[in-house]
Amino acid sequence: MTFRKYLVLAGVTLFAASGDSMLSHGMKQAGAISLGHPQGLILAVLNPWVAAGIVLLLAFFASYTNALSWADLTYVLPATSLGYVLLALIARFVLHEHVSPMRWLGIALISGGVGFVAGGPALTTHPPDPLLASAARNGAPTPPEVHSGARS
Amino acid sequence: MKQVYTWGGIVVIVVASVIGDVLLARAMKQVGDVHELWQSRGLWTVVGRTVRNPNFFLGMVAMAFSFFSLLFALSWGDVSLVAPAAASLTFIGNAFAAKIFLHERVDRRRWIAAFLVAAGVALLAG
Numbered sequence: 448m449t450f451r452k453y454l455v456l457a458g459v460t461l462f463a464a465s466g467d468s469m470l471s472h473g474m475k476q477a478g479a480i481s482l483g484h485p486q487g488l489i490l491a492v493l494n495p496w497v498a499a500g501i502v503l504l505l506a507f508f509a510s511y512t513n514a515l516s517w518a519d520l521t522y523v524l525p526a527t528s529l530g531y532v533l534l535a536l537i538a539r540f541v542l543h544e545h546v547s548p549m550r551w552l553g554i555a556l557i558s559g560g561v562g563f564v565a566g567g568p569a570l571t572t573h574p575p576d577p578l579l580a581s582a583a584r585n586g587a588p589t590p591p592e593v594h595s596g597a598r599s
Numbered sequence: 600m601k602q603v604y605t606w607g608g609i610v611v612i613v614v615a616s617v618i619g620d621v622l623l624a625r626a627m628k629q630v631g632d633v634h635e636l637w638q639s640r641g642l643w644t645v646v647g648r649t650v651r652n653p654n655f656f657l658g659m660v661a662m663a664f665s666f667f668s669l670l671f672a673l674s675w676g677d678v679s680l681v682a683p684a685a686a687s688l689t690f691i692g693n694a695f696a697a698k699i700f701l702h703e704r705v706d707r708r709r710w711i712a713a714f715l716v717a718a719g720v721a722l723l724a725g
Contacts, residue, residue: 451634512649513634515627520697521709524630524690531723553722560715564706571704572628583711 449570455514456526462507464530470500484508518569525561532557605681608672612685615665618694621700622658629654683724690717706719 473496477487491497514523532554538544630636630648637645649655672681694713698705705713 455644455694472628508704512623512627515624516630519703520624521694521703521705522625523624524620524693525712525716528720531720535723549722551718554720556722558719560712560719563712563715566706568688572702 451512452517452569455510456523457509459507459514459523459526460529460533462503462510464529464533466481466503466507467501467530468500469503469590473497473500485499519571522564522567522569523559528557529561602662605676608675609684611680611689612665612668612672612681613672613688613692615661615668616685616689617696619658619661619665620693621696622654622661624697624701626652626654626658638663683697686723686724689719690720706710 452524473494474491477491477494480578491559492501511523511527514526535550535554626649627633629652630645633645636648669681669685672685690713694705694710697703703709
């Protein structure tokens with residue numbers, strides 16, 4: 448794990464949490480949208496909070512797919528859940544809202560779960576070597592260790 | 600009867616969301632380490648390889664399906680049940696799916712993490 452990879456995981460957490468909260472704030476301003484009046488959806492996108500939320504969620508998606516390119520799904524997913532913890536902490540210490548004991552327990556459980564995963568390896572599968580794969584496609588000779596038929 | 604619809608909706612959301620995550624994870628493993636690829640071949644190679652990957656496309660379809668099922672389920676059931684139940688069960692479902700379909704080594708450490716996170720999300724998202 449390099450510093451850059453931790454930065455990508457931090458991006459996954461931060462963009463998910465900030466994008467979700469901006470989107471939900473904007474949608475509450477925009478009001479309910481019914482299936483009969485889909486034009487409400489277009490008006491909602493013009494709301495600056497909704498627009499900012501969409502941009503942040505696109506950034507989340509970019510960092511999420513980036514992380515999945517070098518880490519296991521079961522390694523990246525707990526990082527997305529840290530966003531819930533972040534939102535609850537913001538609610539408590541920035542917005543001075545009341546956070547119930549059950550929610551504190553939730554924060555503790557998620558943090559514990561993330562700690563468990565972060566202590567282990569990021570990647571446990573072995574993706575095929577892209578250089579060998581492309582060499583095979585181009586008709587290059589296969590590596591010598593493949594020709595092990597004459598061992599007996 | 601309404602409860603059956605609500606839980607049916609939750610199951611559909613979870614299954615679609617797990618399928619989406621697994622396909623996306625598989626697609627990105629096929630694309631390869633994005634950072635290395637970006638440095639050696641440039642950003643457009645990364646974007647091109649990603650969007651041309653069939654698993655990526657199918658994963659997006661599954662995620663969009665999951666998102667719209669969530670919207671429908673929210674109109675049938677309580678937000679305080681649907682949102683945490685779907686989010687939390689997706690973590691458990693993903694641990695199983697990652698082990699079976701992606702051949703990730705989901706050891707005891709990761710099982711404990713999946714259940715802790717699922718319980719925590721259920722408490723927080725409610």
